[in-house]
Amino acid sequence: MLLEIDTVTKTYPGAARPVLRGVSLGLAAGETLALTGESGSGKSTLLHLASALDSFDSGEIRLEGTALSGLDDTGRARLRRERVALVFQQFNLIPSLSVAQNLAFHARLAGRLDRDWLAELTERLGLAELTARYPEQLSGGQQQRVAIGRALAARPALLLADEPTGNLDETASAAVMDLMLDLVRASGTALFLVTHSQAVAARADRHLHLAAGRVA
């Protein structure tokens, strides 16, 4: 199993009740999983825990067999740099860098810049004509395609995506989702996708729902 979430509970400091109450799920290498749930049900929290951005009360999360609870800050940072990539609703591109530089940024940091793969990603994401532009000169859909390309350029084992098309209209959202699913499947990357959209969730291999702190 690539990602194992085992009976995880999470309570935010000062909160009366836990937001996650014994969540368990597994994600195999290359698999795509969509997680839905009402606003405030804890979807983003679970994604943050899986990316080692936050700690949990009990249970365990393992990525490629490594227990996240046992990692120090350096270990967490390395895991995020080398094995996991994130795409959020806000595109989070670096405004002072061109499209080409944004696309290469994380792969460079991870020491895994493969120019052929980057060129293929750029082409398949329809960004080849836009590489010299800056993020402010792109539409929302184009910016999100750059964010997806940047995330996949280093060939992460796991892509965590939090409402990645939440800022886009329905047509752009469907196009970006199709591309993202094609590309994660082409690169063997597993996808853990949080979404409000049932239509988007239906495109994933598996669909789970988070309610009352548990998944079903």
Ligand SMILES: Nc1ncnc2c1ncn2[C@@H]1O[C@H](COP(=O)(O)OP(=O)(O)OP(=O)(O)O)[C@@H](O)[C@H]1O
């Ligand atoms: N840093 C934090 N400190 C305290 N409480 C938090 C924090 N982050 C989230 N929460 C609370 O935890 C609960 C779950 O939040 P989370 O963002 O995980 O939900 P979500 O399902 O992703 O919601 P949405 O669909 O609206 O994005 C909410 O009640 C939220 O207010």
